[in-house]
Amino acid sequence: MKKIVAFTVALILITYSLAATQLSVPLGHRVYDVLKAAELRGYIAPLPNVTPFNQAYVVTLLHEIKTQSNKLSHTEIDEINELLSEFNVQETPTQSVSDVLHRGHVRYIDKDKKFNTAFGIYGEFTFTGGTVDENFLFDSRNKARVFFSSDITQSVSVHMNLGLMFDKLDNRLFNATDFTIPAEGFYESYFDPGLDVTIPMDSFLLSFMMNPELSVSLFDNRFSLRWASIKRDWGVGFNNFQLSSSAREFNAIDGSMAFTDWLHFSFIIGSLGKFSLAVDDTTKKMWIGEGTDRRIFFTDPFHENHFSNNYSAHRVELRLPGNLTFSIYEALVWQKRFEIGYLNPFTVYMLEQNISSDYDEMIAGFDIQWHVKGKLRAYGAISTSEMNEITPSLFFKHPRNILAMQAGIDLALPIGSFSSMTAQYTYLGPFFYTHQPVKNINGNGKIEQIVSYVNKGENLGYPLDPNSDEILLHASIGLPEGWRIQTTGKYQRRSGQYGYAIDMYMDYSAAEDGKYELKDFTNNLIEKKISVEIGAEKTMETFPLKISGSYRFGWNTKRLHVSDETHTDDTGTAIIKSTFSDAWSAPSITHAVTLQISIYR
Numbered sequence: 126m127k128k129i130v131a132f133t134v135a136l137i138l139i140t141y142s143l144a145a146t147q148l149s150v151p152l153g154h155r156v157y158d159v160l161k162a163a164e165l166r167g168y169i170a171p172l173p174n175v176t177p178f179n180q181a182y183v184v185t186l187l188h189e190i191k192t193q194s195n196k197l198s199h200t201e202i203d204e205i206n207e208l209l210s211e212f213n214v215q216e217t218p219t220q221s222v223s224d225v226l227h228r229g230h231v232r233y234i235d236k237d238k239k240f241n242t243a244f245g246i247y248g249e250f251t252f253t254g255g256t257v258d259e260n261f262l263f264d265s266r267n268k269a270r271v272f273f274s275s276d277i278t279q280s281v282s283v284h285m286n287l288g289l290m291f292d293k294l295d296n297r298l299f300n301a302t303d304f305t306i307p308a309e310g311f312y313e314s315y316f317d318p319g320l321d322v323t324i325p326m327d328s329f330l331l332s333f334m335m336n337p338e339l340s341v342s343l344f345d346n347r348f349s350l351r352w353a354s355i356k357r358d359w360g361v362g363f364n365n366f367q368l369s370s371s372a373r374e375f376n377a378i379d380g381s382m383a384f385t386d387w388l389h390f391s392f393i394i395g396s397l398g399k400f401s402l403a404v405d406d407t408t409k410k411m412w413i414g415e416g417t418d419r420r421i422f423f424t425d426p427f428h429e430n431h432f433s434n435n436y437s438a439h440r441v442e443l444r445l446p447g448n449l450t451f452s453i454y455e456a457l458v459w460q461k462r463f464e465i466g467y468l469n470p471f472t473v474y475m476l477e478q479n480i481s482s483d484y485d486e487m488i489a490g491f492d493i494q495w496h497v498k499g500k501l502r503a504y505g506a507i508s509t510s511e512m513n514e515i516t517p518s519l520f521f522k523h524p525r526n527i528l529a530m531q532a533g534i535d536l537a538l539p540i541g542s543f544s545s546m547t548a549q550y551t552y553l554g555p556f557f558y559t560h561q562p563v564k565n566i567n568g569n570g571k572i573e574q575i576v577s578y579v580n581k582g583e584n585l586g587y588p589l590d591p592n593s594d595e596i597l598l599h600a601s602i603g604l605p606e607g608w609r610i611q612t613t614g615k616y617q618r619r620s621g622q623y624g625y626a627i628d629m630y631m632d633y634s635a636a637e638d639g640k641y642e643l644k645d646f647t648n649n650l651i652e653k654k655i656s657v658e659i660g661a662e663k664t665m666e667t668f669p670l671k672i673s674g675s676y677r678f679g680w681n682t683k684r685l686h687v688s689d690e691t692h693t694d695d696t697g698t699a700i701i702k703s704t705f706s707d708a709w710s711a712p713s714i715t716h717a718v719t720l721q722i723s724i725y726r
Contacts, residue, residue: 146241147282147340147349148274149177152356152370155609155664156183156208158601159190162543165535167498168193171450173442174494175381175391176358176370181279182346184212200542200605207607207666229669229725230272242275247725255677255717257297262325264295266307268334281341288334295325296413298717300615300656300679301420302588304413305373306581308332311401311427321403324413336374347383352376359391359440359454361492361504362531363547363599364587367438367456371588373398373581377436380470387444392470397434397458400581401427410628411582417685418713421628423575424582431575434458436585437467437474448496458576458585459485460563486510486560486576488586490529502535510557511631524623524641525631528554529587533597541610542603551587552594555624555644556631558586562697577627584627592625592646594618607664611675614657621651621684621703632699635692640701651705655680660719671723679715684708 150156157176160183163169168190172178178186190197191205218234225231230245247270254263270288292312296304312330314320322330338353357379358370377395384390402411404426411422425432438456445451455474459467466477478485490508497503506529513525520526533549558578578585589595598614619625622645635641660675684705691698 146181146276146279147179147342148284148338149340149351149353149355150180150183152177152358155603155662156187158545158603158609159204159208159543160186161535161601162537162545162603163190165496165500165502165537165545166196167496168196171444171448171494171496173381173389173391174359174361174450174452174492175389175440175442177355179282179340179342179346179349179351180212181342184209185346187212198542200603203605204542204603204607207664211669227668239278240275241277242273244271244273245725246271247723249721249723251719251721253295253298253717253719255298255715257715258713262295262298263293264298265293265329267291268307270334280343282339284336284338286336290332290334291329292332293326293329296420297325297418298715300617300654300677301414301418301681302584302590302617303371303656305371305583306400307334308400309334309581310399322401323403325415337376348381350378350380352378357393359393359438361452361494361506362533362551363549363597364551366488366490366506366508366529366531366586367440367454368393369584369586369588372585373583375436375580389442390439391442392439393436394468394470395436396461397432397436397580397585399424399432401425402582417683421626422582423577423579423627431573432579433461433574434576435461435467436580437470439470439474448498450494450496451491452493453489453491455487455489456578457485457487458560458578460574460576484563484574484576486558486578488558488578492531500537504531504533504535506531508557510560519643522643524555524644525633525636526554527556527631528552529557531587538600538602540602542605544600544602546600547597549597549599550594551589551597553587553589553591555592555620555622556629557591557624558584559591559624559627559630561630561632561699577630579627589617590619590625591627591629592620592622594646607666608661609664610659610661612657612659615655617652617654617656618646618650619652619654620646620649621686621705622646622649623700623702625651625703629700632692632694632701634694635699635701640692642702650684651686651703652681652683653709669725671721673719673721673723675719677715677717677719679713679717681713681715682709682711685710 219232230243232243234241251266268288268290270286272286274284276282290308312322312332336354340351342349354374354376357368359368375395375397377393379393381391412419413422440454442452457474466472488508488510492506494504508529511527514523531551536546538544560576562573596616600612602610656679658677662673664671687704689700690702692701
C-alpha cells in the first residue's frame with residue numbers, strides 16, 4: 126500500500142512539473158494558415174486532418190518549410206522566423222522585470238533536471254458593434270486568465286488556467302449559426318445573483334472559463350496522448366461533420382498514432398457539457414434571440430439532467446498512391462453510463478451500439494482528398510446517422526436516409542505570404558445531428574435523456590441547422606510585418622419541409638407508415654442568408670500583442686411559420702410537415718464591425 130501511495134504522489138508531482146513544448150497550438154493561430162499554404166505548395170507532405178497539432182510537431186514542420194528557402198519569398202522567410210521565435214520563447218528563463226513585462230510570465234528552467242516552468246497572465250478583449258435594421262447594438266467579450274505551464278524533458282507538458290469573463294452578449298450581430306457563447310456553465314450578475322439570464326443580454330455579466338491540458342508525445346511524435354478541454358477539428362473541410370473548429374470545448378482524452386507513414390489512427394473519449402439560460406415559461410425550453418428570430422438552445426436548465434452525455438469517436442486516415450488520402454470515421458453521443466465498449470477506441474461503434482440496444486446518437490462517414498502538388502487540394506465527405514433505403518432513385522430522397530455531404534477545393538494563391546483560398550459546398554439533410562428522446566437507463570427516475578449531437582447547447586459538428594446547405598468562399602492572404610487578411614463569404618439556405626431544427630427528431634413509426642414525404646429541399650425553402658466578412662490582423666514582432674478587426678455584412682430573409690402536421694407516439698410529438706406563408710419577409714440587414722486585442726497570448 127505504501128508503494129502505491131508513493132507512486133501516486135510521485136506521479137502527481139511529476140504532472141505538476143511538466144513542460145509546454147507538447148501543448149497544443151490553439152485553432153485559429155496564424156501558423157495553421159502557413160501550414161495549409163505550405164502543404165498546398167508541396168513544401169511538406171499532406172498533414173493529418175486531425176487538429177490541433179502540438180507545438181513540437183508544428184516547430185518541426187516550420188523547420189522543414191524553412192529548408193525550402195530557395196522557394197520562399199523574403200516575407201515568407203521572415204514569417205517563419207517570427208513564428209519560430211514565438212514558439213521558442215519558452216527556451217529562455219526570465220532574467221529581469223523587463224522580461225516579465227515583455228512576455229507576461231515568469232519562467233524558471235532547470236536544465237540539469239530538465240524542468241521548465243512558467244506562471245503568467247494573458248487577456249483578450251473583443252468588441253462588436255453595428256446596426257441590425259438601423260438599430261445600434263453591441264456585443265462585448267472580455268477575459269483575463271492566469272496560467273501555470275511546465276514540462277519535464279521534451280515528452281510531457283501541462284497547462285492549467287482559470288479565466289474570468291465579463292461579457293454582454295448579443296446574438297443579433299452575428300450570423301445565427303456562427304454565434305457562440307464563450308463561457309462555462311452559466312452567467313450571473315454580481316448585483317443580482319438570482320438573475321434569469323437571457324440572450325441578448327441587458328447588462329454585463331460574470332462567468333469563468335478554463336482550458337486544462339496534459340499532453341504526452343513519444344516515439345518522435347508518432348504517438349501522442351492528450352487530456353484537455355480545447356477546440357478540435359476533425360475532417361478535410363473548412364469546419365467538419367465529425368468535430369468542427371466552431372464547436373465548444375469539452376473535456377476529453379484524445380490520442381493519435383502513426384502506425385506507418387501512410388496509416389494514421391486518432392481517437393477521442395470525453396464528457397460533454399451544458400450551459401444554462403433562462404427557461405421560457407410557455408415552452409419550458411431555453412432560447413437565444415427574440416420574437417421570430419429566436420432559436421432553440423438545446424441544453425439543460427441548471428440542476429436538471431436531460432443532457433448528461435459522453436462522446437466517443439475515432440478516425441482512420443490511409444494515404445494511397447496518386448496523392449490520395451482516404452479516411453473513415455465513427456462518432457457517438459451516449460448517455461453517461463459505464464459502457465466499457467465505448468471506452469475502447471478500437472471498438473467498432475456501430476456494432477457496439479446495436480449490441481447495447483441502440484440508445485445513442487451515432488454518425489459515421491468517410492472523406493477523400495486529392496493533392497495536385499504545388500496547386501490545389503480537392504476533397505469530399507459524406508456522413509450519415511441513419512441509412513434505410515439503398516435504391517438508387519430514392520437514395521438521396523428517402524426521409525430515413527439521414528445524410529450530410531461536403532465538397533471543396535483549396536487553392537494556393539500566388540500573392541502575399543503563404544496565401545490560400547477555399548471554395549466549399551456543404552449540405553445537412555433533415556434530422557441530421559438529431560435523435561429522438563430515449564429511455565433513461567441510469568436510474569434517474571422518469572427523466573428522458575437527450576442524446577443529440579450537441580455540447581453546451583451548441584453543435585459539435587458543422588455549424589448549420591439540419592435541412593440546410595451552404596456555399597462558402599474563404600481566403601487568407603499574408604502580408605509583410607505580421608499582417609494577414611482574412612475574408613469569408615457564405616450563402617446559406619434552409620428548408621422547412623421537416624427536420625429543420627436540432628430539437629426536431631424523426632418519428633420512426635410515422636416514417637414506417639409513410640407519413641413523411643420524399644425530400645424536396647428547394648421547393649420548401651424558408652430562409653436565405655448571406656454573410657460577407659473581411660478582416661485583418663496584425664501580430665507585433667517585438668511584443669506579444671495581436672490586434673484584429675473585421676467588417677461583416679449580413680442579409681437575411683425568411684417565410685413565417687403557419688402550422689405543423691404532427692404525429693404522436695410513445696416518445697412524444699414529432700413534426701411530419703410544416704407549412705409556411707408564401708411571402709418572403711423584407712430582408713434584415715446587418716452591418717457589424719469587430720475589434721479584438723489579445724495580449725500575452
